[in-house]
Amino acid sequence: MGVVESPGTPAALSGATTSWFAPSFLLEESKLRPPSSRPGTVRRAGLLERLHASSDASVVTVVGPPGYGKSALLGQWVEEGPRAVAWVSIEDEDNDPAVLLAYIAAALDRVKPIDVDILRTRAPPGASVAATVARRIVATMSGMAEPVALVLDHTELLHNHQCRDAIAELAVHVPSAGQLVLASRGAPPVPLARLRAQGAVVEVGAEDLAMDESEALMLLDGAGVRLGDAEVAELVRHTEGWPVGLYLAALAHKSGNGSRKGALAFSGDDRLMADYLRMELLARVPRGRVSFLTRTSVLERMCGPLCDAVVGGTHSGRLLEALEGSNLLVVPLDRRREWYRYHRLFQELLRVELGQREAAAVPQLHARAAAWCQENGLAEMAITHAQAAGDADQVARLVTACALAAYADGRLETVDRWFRWFDERDLIERYPSVAVLGAVLRAVMGQPAAAERWAAVAERGSVEATLPDGSPMESWQAQLRAFLCRHGVERMRRDAQLAEKGLAPGSQWRASALALEGLSWLLDGEAERADEILARAVDVGMDVGALPATAAALAERAIVAIGRDDWVEAEGLARRGLAIIRDGRLEDYGPGAIVHAVLARVAAHGGDVPGARESLGHAARVRPQLTYAMPALAVQTLLELARAYLALADAAGARVVMREAGAILRIRPDLGSLPREAAELRVTLETLRVGSVGASSLTAAELRLVPLLSTHLSFREIGLRLHVSRHTVKTQAISVYRKLGVSSRSEAIDRVRSIGLLA
Amino acid sequence: MKAEHEDLLRKLALNDEGVLAPLLGGGVADAEPGGLDAKTAALVRLAGIVAIGSAPASYQWIVTRALAAGASDAEVTGVLVALAPIVGCERVGSAAPEVALAIGAEFDLPLDG
Numbered sequence: 001m002g003v004v005e006s007p008g009t010p011a012a013l014s015g016a017t018t019s020w021f022a023p024s025f026l027l028e029e030s031k032l033r034p035p036s037s038r039p040g041t042v043r044r045a046g047l048l049e050r051l052h053a054s055s056d057a058s059v060v061t062v063v064g065p066p067g068y069g070k071s072a073l074l075g076q077w078v079e080e081g082p083r084a085v086a087w088v089s090i091e092d093e094d095n096d097p098a099v100l101l102a103y104i105a106a107a108l109d110r111v112k113p114i115d116v117d118i119l120r121t122r123a124p125p126g127a128s129v130a131a132t133v134a135r136r137i138v139a140t141m142s143g144m145a146e147p148v149a150l151v152l153d154h155t156e157l158l159h160n161h162q163c164r165d166a167i168a169e170l171a172v173h174v175p176s177a178g179q180l181v182l183a184s185r186g187a188p189p190v191p192l193a194r195l196r197a198q199g200a201v202v203e204v205g206a207e208d209l210a211m212d213e214s215e216a217l218m219l220l221d222g223a224g225v226r227l228g229d230a231e232v233a234e235l236v237r238h239t240e241g242w243p244v245g246l247y248l249a250a251l252a253h254k255s256g257n258g259s260r261k262g263a264l265a266f267s268g269d270d271r272l273m274a275d276y277l278r279m280e281l282l283a284r285v286p287r288g289r290v291s292f293l294t295r296t297s298v299l300e301r302m303c304g305p306l307c308d309a310v311v312g313g314t315h316s317g318r319l320l321e322a323l324e325g326s327n328l329l330v331v332p333l334d335r336r337r338e339w340y341r342y343h344r345l346f347q348e349l350l351r352v353e354l355g356q357r358e359a360a361a362v363p364q365l366h367a368r369a370a371a372w373c374q375e376n377g378l379a380e381m382a383i384t385h386a387q388a389a390g391d392a393d394q395v396a397r398l399v400t401a402c403a404l405a406a407y408a409d410g411r412l413e414t415v416d417r418w419f420r421w422f423d424e425r426d427l428i429e430r431y432p433s434v435a436v437l438g439a440v441l442r443a444v445m446g447q448p449a450a451a452e453r454w455a456a457v458a459e460r461g462s463v464e465a466t467l468p469d470g471s472p473m474e475s476w477q478a479q480l481r482a483f484l485c486r487h488g489v490e491r492m493r494r495d496a497q498l499a500e501k502g503l504a505p506g507s508q509w510r511a512s513a514l515a516l517e518g519l520s521w522l523l524d525g526e527a528e529r530a531d532e533i534l535a536r537a538v539d540v541g542m543d544v545g546a547l548p549a550t551a552a553a554l555a556e557r558a559i560v561a562i563g564r565d566d567w568v569e570a571e572g573l574a575r576r577g578l579a580i581i582r583d584g585r586l587e588d589y590g591p592g593a594i595v596h597a598v599l600a601r602v603a604a605h606g607g608d609v610p611g612a613r614e615s616l617g618h619a620a621r622v623r624p625q626l627t628y629a630m631p632a633l634a635v636q637t638l639l640e641l642a643r644a645y646l647a648l649a650d651a652a653g654a655r656v657v658m659r660e661a662g663a664i665l666r667i668r669p670d671l672g673s674l675p676r677e678a679a680e681l682r683v684t685l686e687t688l689r690v691g692s693v694g695a696s697s698l699t700a701a702e703l704r705l706v707p708l709l710s711t712h713l714s715f716r717e718i719g720l721r722l723h724v725s726r727h728t729v730k731t732q733a734i735s736v737y738r739k740l741g742v743s744s745r746s747e748a749i750d751r752v753r754s755i756g757l758l759a
Numbered sequence: 760m761k762a763e764h765e766d767l768l769r770k771l772a773l774n775d776e777g778v779l780a781p782l783l784g785g786g787v788a789d790a791e792p793g794g795l796d797a798k799t800a801a802l803v804r805l806a807g808i809v810a811i812g813s814a815p816a817s818y819q820w821i822v823t824r825a826l827a828a829g830a831s832d833a834e835v836t837g838v839l840v841a842l843a844p845i846v847g848c849e850r851v852g853s854a855a856p857e858v859a860l861a862i863g864a865e866f867d868l869p870l871d872g
Contacts, residue, residue, distance in 0.1 A: 693824055737773050
């Protein structure tokens with residue numbers, strides 16, 4: 001079979017898996033492995049035949065309630081099929097496009113090492129993610145020598161809009177000879193009507209998955225249970241062929257006193273099933289073991305020491321091994337038999353049981369799990385448990401320590417979820433350190449109102465203790481104030497200096513504190529002094545690995561060089577900035593726009609019109625993120641863009657960015673030399689004739705729409721995503737078409753790609 | 760292959776300048792009719808389409824040109840106010856959301872769902 005087996009070490013859990021994308025979160029190898037069939041598993045001959053015969057369908061859906069053997073069927077299909085298969089078992093954590101893409105990339109990489117570049121660039125923050133993610137996967141699949149099937153198991157767990165849209169997008173664009181296979185408890189997130197109309201989908205439903213009498217007989221046989229034909233028929237009728245029901249009935253029967261009545265007294269219903277589990281299955285397990293099972297069901301993944309910590313025992317490791325040996329309900333996650341998880345359905349039932357037996361103990365169990373995870377370097381897993389335990393103090397500590405790394409890794413949804421947890425519980429007030437981070441990250445992501453709200457909280461709070469980077473809270477607060485620059489450039493400088501003085505030597509913030517101080521001098525006309533400090537910002541930034549701040553500082557130095565009319569030096573500095581952005585995969589992050597702006601100016605100065613246009617295209621993609629939440633950098637970037645447009649004699653493009661700069665200046669007028677520069681630029685603009693109004697004059701709102709045009713979403717659906725009416729979307733789309741000089745959506749997509757507005 | 764007339768209809772619906780210019784005697788794209796600068800000309804045209812109650816695409820087109828010619832958001836909005844006594848509040852009211860959209864306002868005025 002085509003799946004390259006993973007190395008089988010618990011490297012998965014130390015993160016040392018694929019070198020090229022080295023995500024800062026733990027890549028769970030076991031999620032990339034199809035379930036292997038075990039002795040006694042019934043081969044679903046009829047269904048397999050159907051699946052094998054449908055290799056030309058681009059999409060296969062396997063949909064049925066829990067316990068219908070969806071994963072098992074696909075596992076058998078993978079084992080028997082001639083086709084290369086990339087497998088991902090979706091989990092809750094995958095509700096972040098960056099995480100989902102990382103797993104799909106890793107799965108494809110297992111089939112055949114993939115072209116790194118295709119998946120390197122992160123999807124930009126915002127609404128374009130779905131299409132970007134899907135397009136990169138399609139490109140990767142198309143680039144493979146042999147056709148590959150991508151299997152996504154448990155797609156019902158995807159509730160994030162962007163992830164669901166990405167899957168839908170993928171379904172519509174599966175490369176020829178490739179296949180997308182989705183297993184789900186509910187309707188999968190694909191446009192089924194459209195796929196049906198095209199005859200592109202094969203659908204396997206619960207009625208197909210239900211076992212007939214001969215399959216039931218084989219199942220009972222495999223479990224070592226002998227029943228007469230009539231009894232089997234009766235059992236199939238009662239369970240409606242529900243495989244897990246049949247299986248549990250067999251187990252009950254085997255354990256001796258399972259009365260025939262008991263074995264037949266349930267049907268395919270979750271609640272009855274839970275009762276059944278309690279009566280028939282757990283009743284036969286020794287008391288101590290029942291509580292082990294129910295208590296450890298709070299864990300998504302478990303190993304001996306973790307279970308010991310949670311249940312307070314010492315032999316969990318051996319117990320897990322024994323459980324694995326005795327039935328099918330525990331799944332090993334690595335070959336060393338260190339990590340396990342429960343079969344999903346079994347875990348759900350155990351959790352229900354736990355809730356009925358000792359609901360009050362649940363938070364305590366999570367608290368123990370959180371403590372263990374934290375001690376053992378599994379910080380993000382610890383966050384989940386600490387949240388379930390309701391231990392806000394610990395969540396705050398962990399999030400404060402993890403948020404920057406996760407953000408730098410592009411997992412915006414994950415970070416957002418952590419912050420939302422505090423927001424939803426009205427807990428921000430209690431954790432100023434979380435509020436500082438939340439405010440800065442929201443400012444960078446172009447959410448000014450949210451940034452302001454969190455900043456207000458961060459300012460009010462005081463914390464005695466030192467923060468995870470070893471700095472005092474006052475320094476973080478000063479850094480935030482400098483960043484938001486609400487009271488002018490001079491105040492920004494004082495705040496940046498204050499922050500820099502107090503920050504711990506290894507703090508990530510130091511580079512950006514220095515960069516902001518340098519910017520403040522530059523905006524005060526002290527170019528030389530600015531350059532000195534910016535040079536230090538670059539050194540410090542390289543040292544502590546603060547990439548966005550380093551790139552921005554290099555771009556600022558380039559602006560200083562342009563001021564000296566030293567264009568060669570400027571180009572060198574800006575190119576270094578660009579290299580950092582590329583290596584750090586930060587191309588679509590707001591603060592990186594200044595690098596593109598400077599490069600556009602350099603190119604325009606050198607007469608390289610296509611080069612300048614390309615840089616302006618890159619900058620346009622992130623322009624919607626430039627808001628008054630980081631006013632100095634935003635306005636400076638927009639003015640640099642205006643200069644580049646002017647150098648290209650593009651009055652319409654220059655006016656659009658000038659209007660955006662003007663809007664920010666109205667809210668934050670005290671930005672040193674920037675208001676004067678803006679006024680001068682406006683005067684220059686007056687003298688320029690307006691040529692045709694083209695792509696460069698797309699507004700921020702239109703730029704937000706552009707990525708969504710490349711999806712299958714209708715205008716109404718796009719409106720829902722952007723929180724505007726269908727009419728608004730339609731009108732903006734028409735405007736986009738006209739500015740691009742096209743007359744249809746598909747032409748528009750081609751055009752925006754060719755001018756670099758879309759990755 | 761798209762039929763030519765389909766393409767033409769589409770472009771007309773979009774107010775595509777390349778198609779409209781020849782229809783209007785070539786004077787649209789770079790029209791600075793006698794004595795009017797580009798900005799004033801665009802604002803006057805805006806008044807015209809408000810008065811006749813044009814399609815949304817027209818608002819996008821004219822307002823974009825006005826902005827590109829250096830008109831401020833306030834000047835564009837000012838046209839609506841100046842027109843109200845002449846064409847009536849009703850007409851100005853229905854034009855307002857289109858103008859708001861065209862200047863790229865970051866808010867949703869009440870429009871049809």
